[in-house]
Amino acid sequence: MIKIFLKLLILAIGIASALAVWQKEQLSIFALVQIDPLPETKMLINQEQYAQAHEYLSFFLEFDYVKNNPEAQEIYKQINKKRNELEYKAKKITQGIITGTSDETIGQVASVVSDFFVFGDIRDLTIQGINYARGEESDKLLIALSTIGIVATGAQLASATATVTTAGVATPTLITSSATKSAITTLKAAKRAGHIPPWLRKKILDIAKTSKKTKKVGDFVDIANDINKLAKTKGGIRMLKQTSDPASLKQMIQFSKTFGEHSAIIYKFGGKTALAIAKNSQKQTKHALRLATTYGKEGIEALGKMGSVKFLKYTSRASKIAYKGDALRLIAKKLLKIPNWVFFAAMALSLIVWLPKRSKDKLNRTF
Template sequence: MSATHRMIRVPRPHRPVWHAWTAATGFAVAAVFCAPLAFEANSLLKAYEDPVAISDRALSRAFDGKVATAEIESALKANDADLAKSFVELADDRHVELSSDLRKRVDDAVEEANSAAAAANSFARGLITGDPADAVGLAGTAVGDLFVFGDIRDAVREGSRYASGENYDQLVLGLACVGIAITAGTYATIGFGAPARIGLSAVKAARRTGKITGSMASWIGRSLRETVDWAALKRAGGSLAEPVVAVRTAREAVKVEKAGGLVQLVGDVGKVQTKAGTRAALDSLKIANNPAEVARVAKLAEKKGGKTRAILKTLGRGAILLSISSFNLAMWILGAIATLFGFVSSAKSGVERATERHLARKRAREQARYAAMLGVKAGAKA
């Protein structure tokens, strides 16, 4: 083969262009699915620590007229006018239509629940038994605890069982002792205020009625073991059955300087009660596993008020926590970024390879023209 023919040979590209463009197309298709997830993940990450934003997003999918009507009917059937009213308020806030007949039934149920006779019975029950069924009942419980009567009642009952080796409720006994200690003039020293006093009564009532999660009960138990000198209570023995001795023993056994975490918890429960009502405070202890989650409910209650119970009933723990971990959300965003990077890289490679091929062909044409010119000149000399 002559030198001229070798010069005009078109070089074959080493990297096919279609490989790069196929990869770029694949990444582009993947981006169609990844990009919405990435935007959603970014939005969820921003709302990760905001229970109000979390509940609003969840309600947009889980709450409508059908759900509202069913929940209100169920609440009315259970004689829970407070919950029915909460769902009406939530429906109004979410612009969900309810029938006028259903609204009237709720109004009638609320009026009956708030009647003087019902309020008196509920207050008396809360005051005497410490088992509140509504806001009035918890008011009775709180009044009893505020004047130490309720805490003495619980301390005497559970303390005598503890001293005699019978089955007793450690949480109720410990909370009653803490209540006696803080009510006896130590509010200011540990930052204890009215919401926390109400919250302590609510936590104790939730324990007595079984409306508290196992994880939360375990946390309170650990806190009480650090706060209460159980050996001192044990040494008091049968004398705990005497109210005066029970008060003195409880005050001496409680180390108020170590009650900070417990104070924060009952303070948040008290905030929920103040903003959203007694039942909402008790409901918060039914879904929360630790004090941080109660704090989230308190933040939700500050914003949502009376609608809080309906939100907790509809969403459960989903009202304060995302079901997706922050790690997974971050991975969604990283996946979208990797997809975008892959598309850009593949497209860049495709452009480079197409450019290489174009330049190679251009050089080949120039070489062919040059060879042709050489051939013409050689023929002319011949």
């Protein structure tokens, strides 16, 4: 009786091992945990970063597990209420004019307006000049951007005069100078937030030296156009820091076009893996990447390994047995830690145990 029981137990272990090997990808999905966005949202609120808190929570609210959470809905309402207060808006406008940076659209508009009327460039050069006079370190990048900005303003004024003589038709120089000024405002904000990558810093410093001599911003035009494209996407400038050259900047622009306002959140968790997946522009892939982001870095890596079709199939299965929750997740995690050779050994043992006696004798003679 005990012998039969042991044989049945070994058989069960062998079958379980075969299933574990066969369904390893499914197990990897069972082991994933969807992100709870509330802790980070609350942290951003405590830091008074309401725009970023709104951006972060908005992404997760598109998924039922957060959408059906009353606390998440209440926090979302509180964020919107705060952002609509007149006092808050006035503060952001003032911040945009005085500091040249803001996390809110209304403050960014104020910053752009101040820079378009050269006030912003003069402000920044004055601040850096005061720092230099005090023996403090001056910011070479801000000085470079302000220099390019003043040159662009001169081109704007000259082009505006030319526009009058051409019956109101904007000249190419006027359009180019306006794009340049807009990009400079964005780059100043990115600089203050620490989002300028080394390659771009070097490029700007070199262009500023040339612009000072030639009184032209021609070399800056291509960069300005790309920066403006990336800046159109909410959170786009936060992704600027991750670029390494002009080609990677263009790749980031394409990524931001594909995923729009959610680009920064997806990239935050997926990084280069998300960029690689996003090259497949199929609608199914876009949906899979958004869903994978709710599982964080591990979810996006799983999507990268198995593809969108399998990922969506396995996550759909997992959602149907979500009521088993932590128990299933714990089992899946434990099984994934076991090397495949252990499973194959268990399968081989179960086969040997259940072989007929005659076959066992042949096997013994072989060895």
